[in-house]
Amino acid sequence: MTDGREQDVAASVVDETPPPAVPPVRGLEEPETLRHYVDRWWTGVRGGELGLLPILIGLAAIAIYFQSRNSNFLTAANFVNLITQMSWIVVIGMGIVFVLLLGEIDLSIGYVSGVAGVIAALLVFQDGNEIPVGLALALALGAGAAIGTLHGLIITKVGVPSFVVTLAGLLAWNGVVLLLIGGRGTVTIRQSLIIGLTNDYMPHTEAWLLVAAVVAIFALTQLAGVRARRKADLPAVPPAIIALRVAVLAVAASAVVYAANQDLGVPYVGLVIVALLLFWTYVLNRTRFGRHVYAVGGNAEAARRAGINVDAIRIACFAICSFMAALGGIILASRLSSVDTAQGGGSILLYSIAAAVIGGTSLFGGRGDVRSALLGALVIASIDNGLGLVNVSSGTQFVVTGVVLLAAVTVDSIARRGREKSGRA
DSSP: OHHHHHHHHHHHHHHHSOOOOOOOOGGGSOOOOHHHHHHHHHHHHHTTOOTTHHHHHHHHHHHHHHHHHOTTTTSHHHHHHHHHHHHHHHHHHHHHHHHHHTTOOOSOHHHHHHHHHHHHHHHTOSTTOOOOHHHHHHHHHHHHHHHHHHHHHIIIIIOOOHHHHHHHHHHHHHHHHHHHHTTOOOEEOOOHHHHHHHHOBOOHHHHHHHHHHHHHHHHHHHHHHHHHHHHTTOOOOOHHHHHHHHHHHHHHHHHHHHHHHTTTOOBHHHHHHHHHHHHHHHHHHHSHHHHHHHHHHHOHHHHHHTTOOHHHHHHHHHHHHHHHHHHHHHHHHHHHTEEOTTTTOTTHHHHHHHHHHHTTOOTTSSOOOTHHHHHHHHHHHHHHHHHHHTTOOHHHHHHHHHHHHHHHHHHHHHHHHHHHHHTOO
C-alpha cells in the first residue's frame, strides 16, 4: 500500500511539471515589418553590406561635376551616345562577373572579343561570297565559347592558374587577330543587321512597351520570391519594399526612355543589354547552376564536399565569359563599322574588368551580380564621356579611371573586413 501511494504521488508530481519550452517555428513568427526591414538594412550597411550605395553616390557626383563643367553632359543626344558608348563594356563586363565570382581572372577577354569581331566581319564580306549573317554570328559566338572552354579545361584539368592561362591567351589571340586580318588592313562592315545593332533605334512606342514588359517581369519575379519564402515558412520582404523597388525601376526605366526619345531614341543594342541582364540575373539568382557558382566562389572545397562538380562550374564560367566577350566584340565592331589589326586591344580589357569591380563584384569571389557590370560600365562611360566633353587628354582619362578602380577595390576590401568583424563574411 505504501509503495502504491508513493507511485501516485510521484505521478502527480510528474503531471504538474510544466512541459519543456518549444522553440517557435520561424514561419509562425510575426511577419517582418517595414521598420524591421529598414533596421536590418542599416545594420547590414554598418557591418559592410554596402550594396549599391557607393555606386549611386559616385554616379550622382559624376553627373553634378561634369554638368557643371559642360552643360551638354546631361542632354538627350549625349545620353543616347552614352548608351552605345557603354554597350560593349556592359556585355563583356557581364561575362567577367562569372569568372570574378569564382575568385578567378580572365586577361584574354579583349583579344577574344577581337577574334569574334574579325570572324563576323570577314564571314559577312568574303569578296562577294558572303555567308548568311545568322551563320556568321553563330560561328563568331561559337568561337568565343570554344576559347573559354579551352581555357577552363587547361585551368581545371592541368592545374595552371587562370592568370597564366589567360595571359598566354591574351598573346595568342592577339596573334590570331593579326593572322585573320592579314594584309587587309581595315575591313569595313556593310552588313545592315550588324551595323544596325548600335546605329539603328527603336520606335518610341516599342521602347515604352519594353519598359512596361521589364517592370512587369521584375514585379512578378519579386512576388514569386515572396511567395516562395512564405511557402518555406521564411520571413518575406514587406509589401512596401516590393512596391518601392518596382516604383524605382519604373521611374528609372521611364526616365531613360523619355530622355532617349527626345533625340534619336533607344538604340537596339539597349534591348540586347536588357535581355542579357534579365537572362543572366535569372541564371545566377534562380537556378541551381547560379547557386553553385556562388558556392564555389565562396568556398571551393566546401562546395566540392557538398557534391558540386567544381571543375564543371569553372569550365562553364570561363566559357560564358568568353562567349560574352565575343558578343561584346561584335557590338564594338558594329559601333566602329569596321575591324582592323588593333581589334581587341586598347582599353577593352581594363574597362571590362573595371566595370564589374567598380559596380560591386568582389575580386575575392562569391559576391556580386551581373547588375554590377551595368552600373560599373555606366560609371566608366560617364567618366570617359565627360572628360572628352571638357577636352581632357586620353592619358588623364586612363589615370582617372585607374583611380576610380582603385577606390572601388579599396571600398570592397574595407567592406570585407567590416563583414568579417560583424560575422557577415
